[in-house]
Amino acid sequence: MALHSHPERRERAKRARPELLAALRQRCSATMGGVELEAVIARLQHNLYDIVEPLDVLYGERTDVIALVRRLLEVVADGLAERPERLRVLDRRREVDPVWFQRSRMIGYVAYTDRFAGDLAGVRKRLDYLAELGVTYLHLMPLLQARDGDNDGGYAVVDYRSVQRRLGTMADLQALADDLHERGMSLCIDLVLNHTAAEHPWARAAAAGDPALRDYYLVFDDRTEPDEYERTLPYIFPQTAPGNFTNVSGLGWVWTTFNAFQWDLNWANPDVFAAMLDTMLYLVNRGVDVLRLDAVPFMWKRRGTNCQNQPEAHLLLQALRGLVRVAAPGVLFKAEAIVAPEQLVQYLGAHERHRPQADLAYHNQLMVMLWSALAARDVRLASTALARMRPAPPGAGWVTYVRCHDDIGWAVSDADAAAVGWNGHSHRRFLADFYSGAHPGSFARGVKFQADERTADARTSGMTAALCGISAARQASDVAALEAGARRLLLLYSIIYSFGGIPLVYMGDELALGNDDDWAARVGSAQDNRWLHRPPMDWAAADRRSTPGTLEHRVFTELRRMGAARRSLLALRTGAPTWLKDTGNAHVLGYVRRHPRSGTFLALANFSDHSQHVSQELIARLGTHHLVPVAETAAEVGEQGVALPPWGYLWLTEP
Ligand code: OTU
Numbered sequence: 001m002a003l004h005s006h007p008e009r010r011e012r013a014k015r016a017r018p019e020l021l022a023a024l025r026q027r028c029s030a031t032m033g034g035v036e037l038e039a040v041i042a043r044l045q046h047n048l049y050d051i052v053e054p055l056d057v058l059y060g061e062r063t064d065v066i067a068l069v070r071r072l073l074e075v076v077a078d079g080l081a082e083r084p085e086r087l088r089v090l091d092r093r094r095e096v097d098p099v100w101f102q103r104s105r106m107i108g109y110v111a112y113t114d115r116f117a118g119d120l121a122g123v124r125k126r127l128d129y130l131a132e133l134g135v136t137y138l139h140l141m142p143l144l145q146a147r148d149g150d151n152d153g154g155y156a157v158v159d160y161r162s163v164q165r166r167l168g169t170m171a172d173l174q175a176l177a178d179d180l181h182e183r184g185m186s187l188c189i190d191l192v193l194n195h196t197a198a199e200h201p202w203a204r205a206a207a208a209g210d211p212a213l214r215d216y217y218l219v220f221d222d223r224t225e226p227d228e229y230e231r232t233l234p235y236i237f238p239q240t241a242p243g244n245f246t247n248v249s250g251l252g253w254v255w256t257t258f259n260a261f262q263w264d265l266n267w268a269n270p271d272v273f274a275a276m277l278d279t280m281l282y283l284v285n286r287g288v289d290v291l292r293l294d295a296v297p298f299m300w301k302r303r304g305t306n307c308q309n310q311p312e313a314h315l316l317l318q319a320l321r322g323l324v325r326v327a328a329p330g331v332l333f334k335a336e337a338i339v340a341p342e343q344l345v346q347y348l349g350a351h352e353r354h355r356p357q358a359d360l361a362y363h364n365q366l367m368v369m370l371w372s373a374l375a376a377r378d379v380r381l382a383s384t385a386l387a388r389m390r391p392a393p394p395g396a397g398w399v400t401y402v403r404c405h406d407d408i409g410w411a412v413s414d415a416d417a418a419a420v421g422w423n424g425h426s427h428r429r430f431l432a433d434f435y436s437g438a439h440p441g442s443f444a445r446g447v448k449f450q451a452d453e454r455t456a457d458a459r460t461s462g463m464t465a466a467l468c469g470i471s472a473a474r475q476a477s478d479v480a481a482l483e484a485g486a487r488r489l490l491l492l493y494s495i496i497y498s499f500g501g502i503p504l505v506y507m508g509d510e511l512a513l514g515n516d517d518d519w520a521a522r523v524g525s526a527q528d529n530r531w532l533h534r535p536p537m538d539w540a541a542a543d544r545r546s547t548p549g550t551l552e553h554r555v556f557t558e559l560r561r562m563g564a565a566r567r568s569l570l571a572l573r574t575g576a577p578t579w580l581k582d583t584g585n586a587h588v589l590g591y592v593r594r595h596p597r598s599g600t601f602l603a604l605a606n607f608s609d610h611s612q613h614v615s616q617e618l619i620a621r622l623g624t625h626h627l628v629p630v631a632e633t634a635a636e637v638g639e640q641g642v643a644l645p646p647w648g649y650l651w652l653t654e655p
Contacts (some may be wrong), residue, residue, distance in 0.1 A: 006057070013052035016066045020052070021045065023070050024326075027077035036088075039095075040080060043326045044073075050322035050355055054315035059270045068270050072277060072323055079281030079327040087287060087328070090181065094330035101186075101290075101332055101359065101502070102397055102574035105567045108137040108188075110405070111507035112153075113167045115536045120168035124179050129542065131183060133510055133556065134563030137502060138180060139188035139292060141405060143167050147197040147261060150525070153405065153534070154190070155294060156197035156262050160279045170286060177287025188290035188334065191283065193276060194298045195262040198248075202275075203263050207251050216275075218255035218266050218301065220245070226253050232304055238452040240527050257298050257307075267299045267316055280324055290332045293317070293358065296347065297337045309343045317347070317357040334360040334399065338406070341365040341389055341413055348396035356395065363398035363501055365389060368411045370402065370492050371467065372427070375434040375444075377608045379589040381427070385416035386591075387580040397574030398501030402492045402509065403467070407449035407459035407530055408435070425456075432458040435467050443469030443485065445515065447529050463533045464489055465512040470551070474514070484609065486512065486551060487633060487647035490558050491605055494630065494649040497562040498569075498603050500578045500593050506533075510559050511541045511552045554632065561630045569628070569653060571601035581622075587612050588644060592622060599623075599654030604635070606644035616641040619652065626655040 024044050028037055051072075056065045083091075094100050109130055117123045123140070130138065142154025145162045154164070163170055177187045196203055205213035220226055226245040233244045236258055245253045246260040255264040265272050280291060300312035321333050335347040335358035347361040369382035392398055410431045414424035433439040435446040436458075446462025465471055468488040473481035489512060496503040516535035520526040545556035566572050571593040581590040587608035593601045602622050606612045619625065619642065627637060628651035635650040636643045642650060 006053075009053050009056045009060070010049075012056060012065070013049060016052060016069070017045075017048060019066070020048065020069055020073065024073045024077060027074060028080060031077075031081040040326065043329055047322040047325050050318050054319040054322075055270075055273075058268070058312055058315055058319070059273075062268070063270055068274075072274060073326075075274060075278050075281065076323055076327045079278075079285060083285050083327060084287075086178075086181075087285065087330070090289075091328060091330040098395070099573075099575070104569055104572040104574075106136050106502045106574065107134050107497075107563050107566070108139060108399060108502050108504040109133065109135040109507065110139040110141065110504050111537070112141040112405075112534060113143055115534065116507055117537070119166065120163070120172035120176050124176050127179060127183060127185070130185070132560070133505065134560055134567070135505070136185045137188065137290070138185060139290070139504070142190040142192070143173070144189075144191075147199045150259070150261070150527075151197065152259055152262065152528075153530070155192050156195070156259070157192050158197045158199045158201075160191070161282055173288075174286050177289075181287070186289035187287060188292055189283065189288050190294055191280065191291045192294040193265070194295040195256070195258065195264045198261045198263055200263075207248060209250075212271070214251070215269050216266055216272055217263050219248075219251055220253040220255075223253060226255075228303060229301070229307070232306055234306055235452065235454070237450055238454065239450045255301070258295075264298065264301075267312075273316070273319075277320060277323055280320065281327055284324065284328045284331045289330065290334050290360070292334045292336055294336050296335050296358075297339050297343075309337075309339055309346070311351075314346060314351055314357055318349075318355050321357060321359075332359040334358060335362075337361060338364045338409060338411070340411055341385060341416065345390045345392060348392045348398075350390055350393050350396075354393065356393075359396050360399050360502065361392075361396075362404070363400045363499070364409075364411060366398070366496070366499060366501075367401055367403065368408065370495060371408060371435065372410075372412060372431060373589065373607045374468075374488060374492065375431055375439075375442075376427075378586050379583075379605075379607055380420045380586050381412070381416060381422060382589060383580045383582070384419050385413070386578075388416065388419075391577035392501075392575060394575055398499075399504050400496035400499050400501035401504040401506065402489075402496055403462075403464050403506055403533065404504075405506065405530065405534055407461050409459045410457070428457060432460055435460040435462065437472075443472055443481070443488075445471045447532060449529055461529045461532045463513060463515050463535070464492070464506070464509045466515045466533075468492070470512050471514040482551065484647065486554055487645075489555060490631070491607070491647045491649050493559060494562060494651075495589070495603070495605055497559075497566050498572055498593070498601070498651060499591065500572065500576060501574050503566075505559065507537060508535055510556050511538065511545065512555045513538055513541060558630065558632055565628045565630045565651065569601060570595040570598040571653065581618065583614050583618060585612050585614055588614055590614070590618070601654075602652045603649065604642060604644060604652075605649040606647060609646045611646060611648075612644045613640075614642045614644065622652075623654065626653050627651070628653055 145159035246256040297308040300310040301307040373382040410428040417424035445466040449459040451458035470485035519531035544550040544552040579592040583590040
């Protein structure tokens with residue numbers, strides 16, 4: 001199925017316009033009037049094509065799509081009616097300044113509420129710490145009410161309208177959002193769209209025999225269809241949750257892409273769509289600015305495929321965004337799609353139709369390529385693969401990151417590897433071995449995650465400090481190795497701060513915290529080693545950020561400097577392309593960003609353990625010659641070019 005616009009559908013959408021606009025007008029006029037009401041109608045006018053057409057493709061065969069849109073607009077109108085005044089003011093501001101989230105002042109921080117500060121009230125007391133680091137965007141890891149016992153770090157939700165009891169209440173979340181807004185910061189939380197917990201009331205009702213709720217999930221009476229699907233489906237957690245279906249007694253075979261206790265929703269059912277839209281509006285009306293939409297590539301299934309990245313998954317996002325925008329135009333969608341490089345940018349709307357979808361998406365390819373270059377001490381693959389990617393559309397942008405709360409999946413495409421004369425499979429293998437420390441001479445202390453016997457692929461868990469060599473150096477009390485590790489960490493962070501996206505600092509990296517060696521005891525099982533890189537915050541280490549000579553001081557201070565420099569550089573705004581440049585040196589990554597008002601920005605990053613030279617010619621050609629003072633281990637810019645110290649980086653801009 002193509003995403004091409006269908007003339008008949010387009011016509012149907014066009015014909016229904018006046019009726020739909022009138023319906024929303026009528027429904028909203030009970031609670032608002034005047035300019036406010038006209039603004040809402042204008043928003044619907046603006047978004048209507050992104051709503052009606054995709055819904056027609058998705059549900060047109062199953063239901064009267066115009067009636068469905070009317071029903072969804074009622075949900076939107078109700079959401080609008082309860083949207084608090086202060087959030088509407090924020091909406092207004094953001095409509096006036098739609099690039100608000102692309103400004104270079106945006107710097108993200110990601111943490112588990114409990115591990116960072118105990119509970120939501122505790123987070124409110126730590127905002128000065130975040131402000132000191134320059135953070136303006138806080139992503140709190142899953143915090144909605146999850147099932148008891150193993151809940152995949154909160155990704156198995158039983159109630160989308162309440163906060164996990166031990167973290168606080170919805171009122172606490174609202175209070176935190178207010179505090180953040182007062183400081184010009186925004187709040188992001190996770191919303192799991194692909195599945196609910198097996199204990200969610202919908203799932204319980206389905207299991208109890210309610211046919212309407214059974215249709216919320218993908219349930220099969222026997223193995224016939226599951227077996228057919230399995231032929232082309234990968235396993236996400238091959239060691240701990242092999243297979244994609246779970247037999248639930250009295251119900252049947254339930255689609256469970258992830259763990260057995262995470263039941264995939266049936267998005268082909270418009271009731272699921274309506275329920276999730278309602279959930280979204282509920283959450284954004286509590287003050288959430290950004291919804292991180294979990295596992296979106298999996299939302300639509302198609303026989304004979306891997307059931308990821310289906311065109312319908314994109315249409316679902318497009319329609320959901322269109323509807324949410326009518327009620328809450330200041331809210332952003334952040335798509336969590338950790339997929340192959342050629343599939344990524346589509347989640348930002350850059351597919352064949354170029355319609356908006358998510359405003360933000362994870363730049364997984366940059367993350368993988370940074371680690372690849374660091375292990376190989378060679379940037380050719382990174383430079384080639386990144387240059388081959390299509391840029392983000394102008395109104396959207398990447399979030400850039402060095403590592404996240406999940407494992408690192410080695411998304412090196414065979415085609416990219418071949419383009420530099422490497423073998424994709426061996427390179428992926430090398431990376432998994434290198435970062436587990438198994439490869440001879442490796443400085444890394446990560447571990448393998450979910451090695452898949454079927455594909456011989458393994459992923460990697462570990463904190464940035466452990467993967468960069470800091471942990472090994474500390475263990476060996478090796479001063480030179482510690483210096484090397486610190487430089488590697490800062491090198492990677494310098495790139496995500498300057499690549500043209502919102503950089504995300506994952507909690508602990510600003511202090512070079514190592515792996516949580518007690519993770520298994522802490523989570524009560526040794527099943528899921530991703531907990532290795534989800535440690536509790538070490539506030540004693542945080543205190544050392546003010547003590548010169550400590551590693552914490554070194555890393556924290558340099559990240560602050562990067563943030564300050566970033567804020568002053570228009571070229572580092574999110575959006576607009578990043579141009580990869582051949583530096584004439586296989587160890588040095590080079591890229592350029594441009595902004596009409598501030599001219600050209602050039603970054604050079606040395607991935608080798610030796611000093612590297614970049615010729616003056618490249619720099620002169622780019623016309624950039626003003627040094628941005630960020631790195632402690634400064635590069636030398638002379639007549640002959642630039643001398644970059646081992647793992648050194650350099651930012652240059654037009655004066
Ligand atoms: C996400 O990850 C979350 O980030 C994980 O923490 C969850 O376990 C999971 O969903 C289930 O809710 O495959 O290995 O393309 O990469 O959704 C982790 C997206 C995952 C997937 C992603 C998923």
